[in-house]
Amino acid sequence: MIAKIYRLHFTGGVHFGEGTLESSARTFRADTLFSALCLEALKAGKLGDLVKLAESGKLLFSDALPFDSKSLYVPKPLDRPELPKGQEQDVSKRKKFKKLEYVPVGMLGDYMKGKLDPEKVRTVFGMSSAYEKVSIRTDGDDPRPYRVGAFRFDDEGGCGLYVIALAETNEIMSLSDSLFGALSFSGIGGKRSSGFGRFTVEADDPAKACPDLARHVRAPGDCASGKRLMLMSTALPDDESLDGALAGANYLLEKRSGFTAPEEGTESLKKKDLYVFRAGSCFAAPFEGTIRDVSKGTPHPVYRYAKAMFWEM
Numbered sequence: 001m002i003a004k005i006y007r008l009h010f011t012g013g014v015h016f017g018e019g020t021l022e023s024s025a026r027t028f029r030a031d032t033l034f035s036a037l038c039l040e041a042l043k044a045g046k047l048g049d050l051v052k053l054a055e056s057g058k059l060l061f062s063d064a065l066p067f068d069s070k071s072l073y074v075p076k077p078l079d080r081p082e083l084p085k086g087q088e089q090d091v092s093k094r095k096k097f098k099k100l101e102y103v104p105v106g107m108l109g110d111y112m113k114g115k116l117d118p119e120k121v122r123t124v125f126g127m128s129s130a131y132e133k134v135s136i137r138t139d140g141d142d143p144r145p146y147r148v149g150a151f152r153f154d155d156e157g158g159c160g161l162y163v164i165a166l167a168e169t170n171e172i173m174s175l176s177d178s179l180f181g182a183l184s185f186s187g188i189g190g191k192r193s194s195g196f197g198r199f200t201v202e203a204d205d206p207a208k209a210c211p212d213l214a215r216h217v218r219a220p221g222d223c224a225s226g227k228r229l230m231l232m233s234t235a236l237p238d239d240e241s242l243d244g245a246l247a248g249a250n251y252l253l254e255k256r257s258g259f260t261a262p263e264e265g266t267e268s269l270k271k272k273d274l275y276v277f278r279a280g281s282c283f284a285a286p287f288e289g290t291i292r293d294v295s296k297g298t299p300h301p302v303y304r305y306a307k308a309m310f311w312e313m
Contacts, residue, residue, distance in 0.1 A: 001060075001166040001219045005209055006180050007067060007202040008161045013129070013150035014197050015190040026125060026151045027161060028064045028235040029187060029279075031256055038060075040182040046175065051303060054069035055291050058170050060219055060309045062232040064278045066125045069158025072210050073102035073122075074311060075280030077230045078250040081114040099123070105212045106236050112313070117214040150196060162207070163234065166219050167311060174193060177203065218310045220286040227258075228313035229283045232240040235308035236276040236303055237287040250280035255306065272296050276306050286310055 008295040016025040016032070034054065043049040055058040081097065096118035103111050103121065110116040118129045128151050163180075167173035180201050187197030206214035222296045223229055234254060244310045272294040289307035294301075 001168060002170060002216060003112070003206045003217060003224060004165045004173060004176070005168070005206050005213070006163045006165065006203040007204065008064070008163070008184075008199040009155055009202065010091060010197070010199045012195055012198060013152045014080055014188075015148060015150050015277065016192055025152075026128075027066065029256070029277075030061045030063050030163075030235075030307070030309075031305040033036055033061055033163060033188065036183055036186070036197060037179045038181045038303060044178070044182070046080045049175065051291070052177070053172055053175070054245075054305065054307060057221065057270075057288055057307065058168040060166040060307055061234075061305070062217075062309050064116065064161040064163050065232075065279075067158075067160055067162050068122055068125065068154075071104040071106060072162060072213060073104055074108060074213075074232070075230065075278075076100050076103050077112065077282050077313070078110075078252060078280050079112070079228065079230075079282040079313075080250075080305075081112050081116075083163060103153060105210055105275075120155075124154070125157070126151055149179075164213070164217055164309065167216070170183065216311050216313075218286075218312050220308050220310065222290050223310055223312055225287040226303060229278050230311040230313060231281045232309040232311050233285070234276045234279055234306065235287075235289040236274065236292070236306040237308075238290050241287045245277075245283055245287045248284035251283075252278040254278045260285040271302055271304070274304050274306070283310075 014026075016028045038047055038050060041047040050059070064073075066077070070196075085195040097116075100118055100121060102124065103116070107116050107121065128149065132145075135313045153161075156292065165173065165176045167176060180203075184199050184201045186192065187199070204210075204216070218229075234256065253275045254277075255273055256277055257271060274292055274294055287308055292304045292306060293305040
């Protein structure tokens with residue numbers, strides 16, 4: 001598989017769903033990205049191609065993960081580090097390890113050996129804020145103020161988000177390039193009409209930009225037997241593969257829900273909830289993952305991306 005890193009440099013604030021309008025997450029999941037790419041593919045007449053390629057595993061995406069001027073970061077593995085003798089009693093250090101969400105690519109080996117100093121790992125990539133907005137009523141009622149949460153990345157620290165794409169051919173990767181380019185103008189996340197979520201995109205070859213990442217990121221079919229695997233995307237096996245995936249796994253589940261993007265003259269409808277494995281979950285054997293139809297009352301399918309991409313430990 002051909003690999004590419006897309007660095008997203010956000011030009012303003014972002015609003016990624018976190019359950020309430022007044023708050024924003026600092027990253028987004030692969031299913032959010034895929035839904036946004038589907039909208040761009042629909043405009044270009046390529047929606048069927050995108051869905052078919054993703055379902056077949058010929059085009060895969062990771063979650064959006066943070067980077068700064070010095071490093072790319074990966075999810076903290078849910079496998080416990082092999083702590084040096086005596087360190088098990090160091091309660092304060094264990095708590096600092098527990099608070100980490102992401103680990104720099106070059107420090108992942110030290111983390112798994114229990115040698116990483118958590119004080120040296122960046123945990124702040126920007127700043128959260130809230131904006132006052134006013135809802136103009138059309139029913140004659142008075143305007144109502146409300147607050148929108150936003151997150152702004154640290155420009156001075158060179159912070160932003162990156163996504164890894166794996167494609168079977170250069171032609172397929174070209175489709176991914178064009179969709180990311182279109183998405184940069186539309187933006188990703190909520191409140192895009194207010195200017196949130198727009199970015200410039202920088203595409204890199206992992207072999208040159210981050211050789212460690214190029215050596216370890218794998219599509220499910222390329223994983224070596226007997227290697228420990230960490231998810232780089234929220235994912236869910238099909239029903240037949242679920243029991244096998246759970247054997248020897250350390251994982252967390254995450255509830256994915258939300259609403260459909262409304263079409264002109266229609267209202268948004270709630271999607272079916274889906275529980276998936278969170279990125280950072282670790283497994284003894286690979287699985288492909290699925291794309292589920294989570295439509296609920298819509299006349300067309302609504303796709304929830306849950307395909308797997310792994311970091312081979």
